[in-house]
Amino acid sequence: FFLQVPELHNLSVHIRDRKKVEVTLECFRKGGPNRVQVISDFDMTLTRFAYNGTRVPTCHSKRTIFKHFFAQLKDLLNTYYPIEIDPALTVEEKLPFMVEWGTKAHNFLVAEKIQKSQITQVVKESNVMLREGFDVFFRQLHKNGIPLFIFSAGIGDILEEIIRQADVFYFNITVVSNYMDFDGNVSGLLQGFKGNLVHPYNKHDGALKNLGHFEKLDDKRNVILLGDSLGDLQMADGVENMENILKIGYLNDKVDKLRDQYLEGYDIVLEKDETLNVVNAILQYISAQN
Numbered sequence: 001f002f003l004q005v006p007e008l009h010n011l012s013v014h015i016r017d018r019k020k021v022e023v024t025l026e027c028f029r030k031g032g033p034n035r036v037q038v039i040s041d042f043d044m045t046l047t048r049f050a051y052n053g054t055r056v057p058t059c060h061s062k063r064t065i066f067k068h069f070f071a072q073l074k075d076l077l078n079t080y081y082p083i084e085i086d087p088a089l090t091v092e093e094k095l096p097f098m099v100e101w102g103t104k105a106h107n108f109l110v111a112e113k114i115q116k117s118q119i120t121q122v123v124k125e126s127n128v129m130l131r132e133g134f135d136v137f138f139r140q141l142h143k144n145g146i147p148l149f150i151f152s153a154g155i156g157d158i159l160e161e162i163i164r165q166a167d168v169f170y171f172n173i174t175v176v177s178n179y180m181d182f183d184g185n186v187s188g189l190l191q192g193f194k195g196n197l198v199h200p201y202n203k204h205d206g207a208l209k210n211l212g213h214f215e216k217l218d219d220k221r222n223v224i225l226l227g228d229s230l231g232d233l234q235m236a237d238g239v240e241n242m243e244n245i246l247k248i249g250y251l252n253d254k255v256d257k258l259r260d261q262y263l264e265g266y267d268i269v270l271e272k273d274e275t276l277n278v279v280n281a282i283l284q285y286i287s288a289q290n
């Protein structure tokens with residue numbers, strides 16, 4: 001198998017248990033694309049972490065929507081991002097800080113009086129970048145009828161617009177994220193956020209909260225999970241009747257300190273890899289005619 005997917009030989013690819021990955025992928029291949037679904041994080045998983053040595057913005061970054069709130073949001077990022085990725089803290093210890101981060105950021109945005117009508121332009125002007133190979137990824141999933149569930153602690157309206165502007169927002173995509181709540185005026189003034197806050201460490205109950213979606217996919221029992229944080233590992237928890245899961249994690253930052261923790265949770269860890277080449281090769285392998 002590993003010879004058939006040369007992308008897995010790259011030095012940046014770490015595989016926890018080669019035999020297990022091989023067996024899992026053989027099951028995926030036997031089941032074919034009709035049995036597969038993909039559950040993915042968005043920021044820094046489907047989008048790049050860096051480009052030419054500079055951090056690429058997330059849905060929440062100043063170069064996406066935060067221009068005017070640069071100072072406040074940068075302060076928030078500087079305070080909370082190190083906590084999010086701190087290898088010495090447990091998830092329980094990180095949790096209250098993630099809630100605080102999301103709440104403060106959303107309050108800033110409401111105070112900024114963001115308008116729905118600004119979103120298209122804001123995304124157009126931003127430096128956000130989907131990972132290299134995104135077009136192959138989205139088109140391959142669409143062509144093979146593989147559902148993609150995007151579960152993000154970012155901002156739903158922004159991430160949808162990013163995918164739409166990249167021309168890959170197909171009907172097989174479902175997004176669960178923090179959605180802006182606009183008032184009824186034509187230009188739509190931001191008055192809050194809908195539903196409960198999604199933050200990097202409360203993704204474990206996503207499948208339970210979205211039972212309707214996953215029930216419809218009862219025959220898609222082989223799951224590919226894509227994430228970039230340890231919180232993303234739980235995104236498929238609660239998916240009923242799952243038979244096989246392959247967890248692929250992007251290790252973007254603090255690679256030496258986090259490698260072991262990532263390899264405890266993810267089957268395949270991609271270190272400083274700004275592409276979707278590995279998952280694309282796996283999808284191609286699964287979809288190839290036997």
Ligand SMILES: Nc1ccn([C@@H]2O[C@H](COP(=O)(O)O)[C@@H](O)[C@H]2O)c(=O)n1
Pocket residue numbers: 041042043044045058059060061077081084101102105106151152153154199200229
């Ligand atoms: N106020 C915030 C909250 C989160 N972030 C970063 O974005 C990521 C969230 O999106 P996912 O698609 O990865 O779930 C999160 O990991 C934070 O690093 C932010 O910049 N500002």
